[in-house]
Amino acid sequence: MAGYTSKFFTHWYNSSTIEDYLTILTNKNPSSHLFSVDFFKKYYTEELNGIRRRVKKPILNMDTLFPINVEKHWILVAVFINNKMVVCYDGKHRNHQNTLNTIKQLLTDWEKHSGVQLSTWTTVHGITPTQFNNDDCGPWILAIAKCLALEKPICFTEKDIPYLRIQLHQEIMSNSIHS
16 A cells, blocks of 8 residues: 555545555445446447456446546446446536446446346436535545445535545555444
């Protein structure tokens, strides 16, 4: 976990930070899965052939998180298997229907590849607090992911971000999630 400096508390998070935290979070919950930040781009450019070898878990049996960087802004897409729902969480409340449709297509392609009955997937833009600046999208999606994993309501505000950044740093450094 090298490389976590004082900039962690004020600047945007890079893909390594996002993946480090989400890995700790999904390791705590074995019924969920994390795809790396480059997974979505790989599928988008190469379709199923580009990602087939990278999928090691039965993704059609577990909830999945996709951290995605869209034009230098982090969003989180969560797939809820039991509800057949693909949800996008974005503190800027932008429309990411194309991204949701791509994830929905990935799931359909994977179902075809796996030989299972095709599902009807619903796409939704999740309700989140509003992010007013351009530096907090990383901590924002990590806080949302933690709420989802711990089955807690998403009820933080921008005023909570300095505290959340400290907590995220402590959790990454200790390699454990604090309830």
